[in-house]
Amino acid sequence: MTVxxxxxxxxxxxxxxxxxxxxxxxxxxxxxxxxxxVGRERSALLPMLHLVQSAQGCVTTEGxxxxxxxxxxxxxxxxxxxTFYTMYKRHPVGDWLVSxxxxxxxxxxxxxxxxDRLSKKLGVGHDQTTADGxxxxxxxECLAACDYAPVMTVNYEFYDGVDPGAAEEIVDAxxxxxxxxxxxxxxxxxxxxISRQLAGFEDPRPEGIAGTGFLEPSVAGLTVAEQAGxxxxxxxxxGGARRFASRRPGAARRARRAGCxxxxxxxxxxxxxxxxxxxxxx
Numbered sequence: 001m002t003v004x005x006x007x008x009x010x011x012x013x014x015x016x017x018x019x020x021x022x023x024x025x026x027x028x029x030x031x032x033x034x035x036x037x038v039g040r041e042r043s044a045l046l047p048m049l050h051l052v053q054s055a056q057g058c059v060t061t062e063g064x065x066x067x068x069x070x071x072x073x074x075x076x077x078x079x080x081x082x083t084f085y086t087m088y089k090r091h092p093v094g095d096w097l098v099s100x101x102x103x104x105x106x107x108x109x110x111x112x113x114x115x116d117r118l119s120k121k122l123g124v125g126h127d128q129t130t131a132d133g134x135x136x137x138x139x140x141e142c143l144a145a146c147d148y149a150p151v152m153t154v155n156y157e158f159y160d161g162v163d164p165g166a167a168e169e170i171v172d173a174x175x176x177x178x179x180x181x182x183x184x185x186x187x188x189x190x191x192x193x194i195s196r197q198l199a200g201f202e203d204p205r206p207e208g209i210a211g212t213g214f215l216e217p218s219v220a221g222l223t224v225a226e227q228a229g230x231x232x233x234x235x236x237x238x239g240g241a242r243r244f245a246s247r248r249p250g251a252a253r254r255a256r257r258a259g260c261x262x263x264x265x266x267x268x269x270x271x272x273x274x275x276x277x278x279x280x281x282x
Contacts, residue, residue, distance in 0.1 A: 021066050025055050029070050032199060042071050045081055047199040049088050054195035058089040086141075087198075094129045094136040095190045096174045099153045100167070102139050105146040110163060114150055115139060117164035118171060135174060136191075147217035148183070155194045157182035160215075184215060 028051055036043045045067060052063035064078045071078075082088045100106075100115040115137075122130050122137055129136040145151045148160035152167055159170055160183040173180040179188040187207050189197065197203055 021052075021055060021062075025051065026070075028199070028201065029066075033070065035200070042073055042077075045071060045073070045078065046085075049078075049082055050195045050199040053088065054192045054199060057092040057191065092129065092133070093191050094134045095192075096135045097153075097155050097191050098135055098137050098171065098174075099140040099143065099156075100137070101141075101143040101145070101149070101151050103142045106143075106150040109149045111150040113164050114152060114162055114167045118167055121168055121171060135171065147220070148215075154180075154182070155189055155191050157186065157188050157194075158184045160184065 029048060032047050032051065033041050033044045048067045048070065049059055049063070052059055052066060056063055059082045061075075064075050064082060067073070067078045068075045083090070098118065100111060100118065102111045102115055118137055119125055122135055124130055124135075124137050126137065126139050140153070143151050143153055143158070145158060145160065148158070150162055152159050152162050152170075154170065154174070159167070159180075162170070170180050182188060186203070186209055187205070189203070193203070202208070
């Protein structure tokens with residue numbers, strides 16, 4: 001049974017509208033909760049944490065208590081979720097969260113060199129923020145983009161196939177107050193802006209459009225299968241890739257066209273990168 005916030009914590013304090021959790025944030029929190037069936041309000045916790053992060057730049061103790069009160073949970077329950085997912089930060093993040101993948105594919109193709117160059121340039125290490133509070137740098141264990149390695153993201157928007165020089169140019173542009181265009185996905189947002197979108201709220205900017213979610217490398221294997229005319233079983237396997245190629249002629253071309261046509265307003269339920277918004281775990 002879901003326990004109401006009032007029953008668990010008592011009535012809200014008179015200062016409830018002060019601080020980062022203004023009435024606007026509280027109204028947004030109520031809107032998030034209303035998306036879920038009665039009795040399932042706790043399912044709103046993930047977007048609620050993104051909302052808190054959009055207001056404070058991280059998930060603070062105050063933010064944990066706010067989520068707990070709004071959803072009728074304990075602070076321990078909220079903290080367990082907030083500390084499990086790497087997208088929820090426990091100390092303030094700069095306007096630009098720069099994540100460099102240093103997992104296997106990116107590491108083999110120069111990911112460590114990209115990270116080292118940026119670390120030296122910015123004068124910070126992993127999970128540290130520059131003195132002016134503008135840029136936070138982090139190692140990323142995986143950015144789910146091995147076909148574009150080495151990759152980095154800025155506030156979860158992709159910059160593919162970067163080398164140390166290209167990565168440094170991106171950071172230089174951020175330092176000049178520019179918003180360099182990502183390789184894929186929508187236009188670049190600040191950390192506060194993308195956190196609010198991850199909470200399920202539409203990007204209000206006219207240019208806030210979800211762009212192409214994938215490019216040629218994502219369908220390279222399918223293209224090879226079509227060109228080879230694979231139409232039978234694969235030795236030692238069930239031949240899924242070959243059967244797909246033979247039964248769906250032109251599938252790679254259609255996939256490429258679909259990727260280029262994947263454009264639309266980024267809003268509730270859409271991703272900052274591909275048009276399908278989701279809570280990533282790292």
